Amino acid sequence: MTGEPLYQQLIQEWITLIQNGVIVEGERMPSVRKACKMHKVSPSTILMAYRALEDRGYIEARPQSGFYVKKPAAALPLPRMRRQSVASPSGEVVDTIEAVMTAQAMEGYIDLSLASPRGSDFYPTTRFKHTLNRLVRQHPELATDYPFPPGSERLRRQIAQRTVSWGCVLSADDILITNGCTEALQLALRAVCKHGDTVGLESPTYFALLPLFKSLGLSTIEIPTHPDTGMSLDALEMLLSEKRLNAIVAMPTVHNPLGSTMPLDAKKRLARLVNDYRIPLIEDAPHADLFYGASPPDAVKAFDTDGWVLLCSSYSKTLAPGFRIGWLAAGRYRSDVMRLKFASSLAQPRLLEETLADYLETGGYDHHLRLLRRHYKEQIDRLRGFVATHFPGGTGATAPSGGCLLWVELPGGADTLEMFRILLAERITVVPGVMYSARGRYRNCLRLSGCYPWTDAYQRALLRVAELARRS
């Protein structure tokens, strides 16, 4: 047991103090040393709690001085994560996914659902254009030779080097290039699970995982997940000790849809648990590079002693959604996933792999990420402000640690699936909460995307969502 519950308790306590005006705007927070003594915890716990408050806009760090209270961008309570057990057949979830997907692919919709903006303005398109032109001229065989797994060595080397910023020590040989993070997850699941197995996952979880579990004949157990600190490790440990899980899927850094990031101690504990119990953990991290902090936090994989963590990510949320390039560092399952990739889809187009590798080699990705993070942070703050102002009283929302997604919890009897249908008919797409649970939970929740420019059309669409929310 670590101080996980205490850490959350501390954060909640301070938020209450700030929200109730006990500690006021501009006031200095207790020094770390003082707070340690007060709460009888380690300096690192205090620091992490302060960082979490900072990420959520309650306090700010001033160099050489300490942490000061600032006016929160929007005084929204966190979702209470009530688990409404509305009966919702999984067929309904799958149908909804299909409706969202169809709408996302169509023109003329106001999209509040995608986790990645349309249009080329957000990405280094000009660089890609030049590199593509040069590569296809100098190496036409990139377009014609049969590619084989594990994919471009040059790209794998770049990916391995970049995982250093996540605290990992990986080599090019550890990496398999996949068709986006989606295929990385699919291959990882097929490598570690057999038909009839049970997988532990966060609740809510990434919706595309649910039909995947179903198609592979896997059962799931949904583990309570805190909107700030992620999966409850106490609940997980209980399941592990009862031998009820064959594998775990988690998004410990910038969770989709919650935007939560597990504290470092929790990540260490999670790595220890899966290594002790010898249970594979699929660490799904496509949004991790969009963590708002100056540098992304360590991955669980960073603390993986015996190769039980399979780390999945991609460049689809950060750099080149159209390239369909993801990757998988599968630890002890390395050769299993290679074989599965060979038999399941062979490999990705070399030309695009080399274009991406070229971009990563010559730098610029970090600068690009900084701009994207800042942009998303601003958008999310604005979106939270909008929700606080226009949504009905009793609405909760996440305070994401990164990315461009906001999880909104409406009061009691709201039915976001019904809202989704009304909005779809008006050519507006949101993602209803039921899609994030195999059990049909979260019927009063929805995911909004803040990745788009704050245009009039976007605001009008948001106002319409708010109007329906107030009516429900």
Place this chain on the structure above:
Amino acid sequence: MTGEPLYQQLIQEWITLIQNGVIVEGERMPSVRKACKMHKVSPSTILMAYRALEDRGYIEARPQSGFYVKKPAAALPLPRMRRQSVASPSGEVVDTIEAVMTAQAMEGYIDLSLASPRGSDFYPTTRFKHTLNRLVRQHPELATDYPFPPGSERLRRQIAQRTVSWGCVLSADDILITNGCTEALQLALRAVCKHGDTVGLESPTYFALLPLFKSLGLSTIEIPTHPDTGMSLDALEMLLSEKRLNAIVAMPTVHNPLGSTMPLDAKKRLARLVNDYRIPLIEDAPHADLFYGASPPDAVKAFDTDGWVLLCSSYSKTLAPGFRIGWLAAGRYRSDVMRLKFASSLAQPRLLEETLADYLETGGYDHHLRLLRRHYKEQIDRLRGFVATHFPGGTGATAPSGGCLLWVELPGGADTLEMFRILLAERITVVPGVMYSARGRYRNCLRLSGCYPWTDAYQRALLRVAELARRS
């Protein structure tokens, strides 16, 4: 029951007559009308038999005149398809696949294994280069927007139109773009089968299918397959009537590795069988456009009345191996495969889809195919001649109806897995026969590729294979 056995009997009879000099070079074959009377079969059976003899180089058609005996390019008997039941654990097959795959991906090997040549000379690379440059300049969003299934409508329309030459009537909506034919097969299998099901397949079959069956928890029954006419439909019908199959996978047009193409009547019968028994047939056709005839024969899908045939193919063997673009027309499983694609790997890069669509729209593919077919036909004739001359007596080889692959059956006790290991150490790759059967059959067989230019290095490698074959 159709005339299938009679048809084969006829072909075999005529080959014997020609090989024994009863009908000599330059002599005219009986007219179709006369042969009908002699053998009491329909004109179409006689015509098909003559076409088969023509494809195998025994006779030639002269316009307005009839069929004449020509000296066969190489008087090689067909493989007898002995089914050696050498115990070979499936792990060995998987390891071998991995060794072949690793070697194929490496530089400096003399490759006699790949079904698609390296290097850009065989493909319209210049056209691709110009189109890629233009598209990325005019539509940079193709490189950055998130793609969704079913993939580019423009490409799907082209694919649907081209299937007319296979006798199919499909629309763009029937087509799902996949990561090569490999993923089309994978999705089709996952859509039609559940864990524990049994799949009927040809023996030998495409080797990458075997680990796929294993990973999906599927059992297989290997159905006797004739090197000229394909899967035995009598055997298949027996299995179907005994309700022992949940699905079938077959390569009715230009089989890999045999190069066989089912006669049209057999294809009709196969379509009737799967529709009558309501059992899905996955029709795997990546080599079909490489059929040596002037136009490709009808697919089984052409006779599919109720949507039980799932047709898979790609452009990897004919046009753009580096693009990783395949497709799947899944009939009644259309929405199932869409959902699986969404959850398993989402979609393919739009930029490459549009580049391919552009090429297909503006024509040139048919001309390109004619050149490729002629080239492969010449190479295969040459390869058959080489085998007839240099391999030990008692060696058999297929007479492919298309493609660039030759299946060679060595006498009795030969062990091509051992040969493969020796050759691999000498940096030569062939594909050993055991890889084509889950039961470890075909240990005395190997697949040679005729897709490469007939260079000195290529010939030296072939001579080395022949030397090992004579020694075994």
